[in-house]
Amino acid sequence: MEKISRTKIVDLLKRRDFGAMVNVKGWVRTRRGSKQVNFIALNDGSTINNVQIVVDLANFDEEMLKQITTGACISVNGELTESIGSGQAAEIQAREIEVLGTCDNTYPLQKKGHTMEFLREIAHLRPRTNTFGAVFRIRHNMAIAIHKFFHERGFFYFHTPIITASDCEGAGQMFQVTTKNLYDLKKDENGAIIYEDDFFGKQASLTVSGQLEGELAATALGAIYTFGPTFRAENSNTPRHLAEFWMIEPEVAFNDITDNMDLAEDFIKYCVRWALDNCYDDVKFLNDMFDKGLIERLQGVLKEDFVRLPYTEGIKILEEAVAKGHKFEFPVYWGVDLASEHERYLVEDHFKRPVILTDYPKEIKAFYMKQNEDGKTVRAMDVLFPKIGEIIGGSEREADYDKLMTRIQELEIPMKDMWWYLDTRKFGSCPHSGFGLGFERLLLFVTGMTNIRDVIPFPRTPRNAEF
Numbered sequence: 335m336e337k338i339s340r341t342k343i344v345d346l347l348k349r350r351d352f353g354a355m356v357n358v359k360g361w362v363r364t365r366r367g368s369k370q371v372n373f374i375a376l377n378d379g380s381t382i383n384n385v386q387i388v389v390d391l392a393n394f395d396e397e398m399l400k401q402i403t404t405g406a407c408i409s410v411n412g413e414l415t416e417s418i419g420s421g422q423a424a425e426i427q428a429r430e431i432e433v434l435g436t437c438d439n440t441y442p443l444q445k446k447g448h449t450m451e452f453l454r455e456i457a458h459l460r461p462r463t464n465t466f467g468a469v470f471r472i473r474h475n476m477a478i479a480i481h482k483f484f485h486e487r488g489f490f491y492f493h494t495p496i497i498t499a500s501d502c503e504g505a506g507q508m509f510q511v512t513t514k515n516l517y518d519l520k521k522d523e524n525g526a527i528i529y530e531d532d533f534f535g536k537q538a539s540l541t542v543s544g545q546l547e548g549e550l551a552a553t554a555l556g557a558i559y560t561f562g563p564t565f566r567a568e569n570s571n572t573p574r575h576l577a578e579f580w581m582i583e584p585e586v587a588f589n590d591i592t593d594n595m596d597l598a599e600d601f602i603k604y605c606v607r608w609a610l611d612n613c614y615d616d617v618k619f620l621n622d623m624f625d626k627g628l629i630e631r632l633q634g635v636l637k638e639d640f641v642r643l644p645y646t647e648g649i650k651i652l653e654e655a656v657a658k659g660h661k662f663e664f665p666v667y668w669g670v671d672l673a674s675e676h677e678r679y680l681v682e683d684h685f686k687r688p689v690i691l692t693d694y695p696k697e698i699k700a701f702y703m704k705q706n707e708d709g710k711t712v713r714a715m716d717v718l719f720p721k722i723g724e725i726i727g728g729s730e731r732e733a734d735y736d737k738l739m740t741r742i743q744e745l746e747i748p749m750k751d752m753w754w755y756l757d758t759r760k761f762g763s764c765p766h767s768g769f770g771l772g773f774e775r776l777l778l779f780v781t782g783m784t785n786i787r788d789v790i791p792f793p794r795t796p797r798n799a800e801f
């Protein structure tokens with residue numbers, strides 16, 4: 335076959351230099367036609383759109399043509415021509431075709447309309463579907479948007495460790511990391527496992543959050559963000575929880591809770607706008623295919639200011655709803671950790687736009703949050719989104735050494751893990767704030783997918799670590 339340098343289909347479909355000889359490579363989506371002429375829809379992953387290859391059967395070897403089945407990988411040399419029937423402006427009149435990889439007839443993506451559940455079972459192949467191609471291109475674009483947003487604002491990308499000995503959120507949902515022989519665990523006289531001889535000389539785990547190390551950096555570099563994988567061994571089998579997910583955590587010296595809310599709102603709006611501006615074909619596909627309200631929802635978020643409301647006011651609204659006969663599965667009272675149904679009631683039924691809920695009871699929030707004068711609440715902020723519930727969790731941090739220390743003692747957090755964190759409050763402490771955005775929760779919002787397992791390539795959930 336003549337050597338012509340390859341054009342990606344995304345670029346090819348924009349070309350209008352009809353008559354040019356081009357090469358494309360990709361996977362066959364469909365093949366149809368008559369005894370004389372066949373039409374191959376070819377996709378190479380660079381765009382949701384296929385290029386149509388027109389094949390005049392008389393010009394090609396019959397045995398080679400037989401191998402061009404759904405899923406096969408082919409390389410095509412041909413003439414770029416103006417198209418009338420393909421739905422695209424350009425198509426290719428094939429001159430030479432090489433089959434790079436034939437496709438076994440057990441290929442599970444023969445027909446359209448597979449369920450999401452089935453596609454999860456073939457997660458190694460689902461990126462070849464239109465839906466997952468769109469989702470993963472959007473995922474890439476959101477990652478780029480995030481780096482751009484922070485870089486443009488002078489934030490530094492800071493790498494916090496994946497393996498850690500401290501439980502940032504204090505929820506005890508950590509996966510252990512060990513090289514110990516689990517069949518022969520040495521224990522002390524109280525039955526506790528001895529870790530001195532383990533790899534790190536102490537008990538270590540996968541991180542649930544980069545925040546504590548992020549605070550060290552913010553009080554040195556001024557403004558930083560992390561963007562990395564985090565791990566939580568919470569046994570919640572919900573459409574919004576993963577055991578391994580990616581989190582973005584900005585942390586900013588001298589920001590108070592209001593600055594923190596402004597940053598969160600700007601940040602999410604920037605990402606949503608980026609999706610509409612840079613991934614329109616993919617977003618439009620998902621809108622038309624699954625969720626006719628998606629684009630409208632994305633545009634809606636850009637138009638409106640987020641509601642900012644103290645937790646106590648939020649509880650009042652929920653209690654009034656209950657009094658008027660609204661049924662929630664879980665009880666509503668001051669002090670309760672809000673369930674997703676409560677968050678979504680505030681956002682979708684009451685305010686009909688995103689809500690930032692602040693000043694939560696200290697009992698349901700982490701030790702590091704700045705304590706309010708009332709002695710009951712902390713300067714927390716959760717950003718609540720339509721269809722999602724909590725998308726961001728953050729706070730102003732407690733900058734006062736004594737107050738922080740008292741809280742650590744009340745919660746009986748082992749100090750041996752915390753000395754380095756407390757040093758920030760001893761050596762030039764300053765007001766500072768930050769938050770964590772769940773990357774996959776953002777993707778749920780932007781793609782309109784309804785299950786978090788469908789916005790990460792290989793989901794990790796309880797009893798599932800295939801692929």
Ligand code: 4AD
Binds near residue numbers: 544568724771772
């Ligand atoms: O609210 P969280 O637990 O906050 C923190 O980890 C703080 N250290 C963040 C900070 O202030 N720097 O988690 C932050 C976000 C949640 O709002 C949610 O979007 C996401 O992370 N998240 C999850 N996403 C998927 N699966 C899970 N199991 C998640 N747990 C939290």
Ligand code: MG
Binds near residue numbers: 724726727
């Ligand atoms: Mg939270």
